[in-house]
C-alpha cells in the first residue's frame with residue numbers, strides 16, 4: 001500500500017475510538033484514548049521506535065540516531081478532538097510522523113526523532129488548551145492542575161483516573177539537546193485549495209483569547225411576568241452575541257465566536273435566570289485582539305445595565321501570536337521546493353501545539369490542503385496525494401538536517 005493511503009487509513013481507524021457513538025469525540029484522557037495509544041504504540045514499535053506515555057498522557061515514540069547522545073528533532077501534533085470532529089485535525093500530524101520514521105527504513109542519522117502525540121490541545125474538557133505541550137515545555141503549574149471539568153474532576157484527578165501519576169509531570173519536560181519541533185497539520189481553511197496548492201509553510205500563528213462570559217438576571221414564570229418587568233439573561237446574552245459578530249465583522253481579520261451557551265434553569269416556561277457562554281477572539285496582532293476583547297466586555301456591561309442584569313467574565317486563555325522560527329521556516333520552504341512543490345508561505349488562524357513548543361525551541365509547521373476548507377466537522381478530509389507530498393517534504397527536511405547536523 002502507498003504510504004499516503006496508509007496514513008489516511010490509519011487516521012480513519014483511530015477515528016473509530018470515540019466517546020460518542022456515531023461521531024468522533026475524544027477529549028483529554030477519555031477512555032478511548034487508551035485504544036488510540038495502543039494502535040499508535042504498535043505502529044511506532046513496528047517502525048523501530050521505543051514508546052512510553054508520559055504523566056499527562058502524551059504518547060512519545062523515540063527513534064534513535066547513530067549514537068545515544070545525539071540531539072533530537074521532535075515531530076508531533078495532538079490526539080484529542082473537538083466534539084463531533086473530523087478524522088484528521090491533530091492526529092494526521094502524529095500518524096505522518098510515524099510514517100516519516102517508517103520511510104527511513106532503519107537508516108540512523110546524526111539526530112534522533114521523537115514523535116509526540118499530545119494528549120490535549122483543543123481545550124474542550126477543561127476550557128483550557130495545550131495541556132500536552134505545556135507539560136513538555138514545563139508550564140503546567142499547580143493552579144492549572146486544580147482546574148475542574150464539567151463533572152467536577154480536576155486535571156490531576158483525570159490523570160490519576162487514566163492510570164498516570166500527576167506527581168511525575170515534571171518528568172514529561174523535554175530534556176537534552178533538541179534541534180527543533182516540526183508539526184504537520186491540515187490547514188483547516190480554504191486558502192491552499194483556492195490556490196490549487198497541496199502544501200503551505202506556516203510563518204506565524206494568530207493569538208487567541210478565550211473567556212467565559214456570564215449574564216445573571218432573574219428566573220420567573222414565563223406566562224405571568226410582563227415583558228417590561230423581566231430580567232431575562234438569555235435575551236441579554238443574545239443581544240450581546242449580535243454585538244460580538246458586528247465587532248468582528250468591523251475589524252479587518254478579527255474573528256470572534258460564541259461557540260457554547262448554557263441557559264439556566266433551562267425550561268420552556270421559565271424566563272432564563274442565568275447564562276454562561278464561551279468567547280473566542282483571534283488576530284495576528286495581539287494589540288488588536290486585546291482591544292477587541294475589552295470593547296466586547298464593555299458592551300456586555302452596557303447591555304446588562306440597560307436590562308437590569310449583571311455581566312461578569314473570566315479570562316481563560318490569553319495566548320499571544322507566535323512567529324515560527326525563521327531559520328526552520330527557510331529550511332522547510334527549501335524542502336518543499338526540493339520535493340517539487342511551490343513554497344507557499346501563510347499564517348495560521350487556528351492554534352497549534354507549535355505555539356507552545358516555540359517557547360522552548362525553534363518550531364515550524366507544514367500545512368496540508370483541507371478539501372472544501374472544512375475542519376472541526378465530520379466532513380474534514382485530506383487527499384492521499386497531499387499526504388504523500390508532505391511525506392516527501394519531510395524526508396527532504398530530514399536530509400537537510402542531517403547535512404547540517406549529521
Ligand code: GLV
Nearest residue numbers: 122349350351352
Ligand atoms: C484548535 O483547533 C483551535 O481552536 O485553534
Ligand code: MN
Nearest residue numbers: 082089122376
Ligand atoms: Mn482543532
Ligand code: MN
Nearest residue numbers: 078089090121
Ligand atoms: Mn489541531
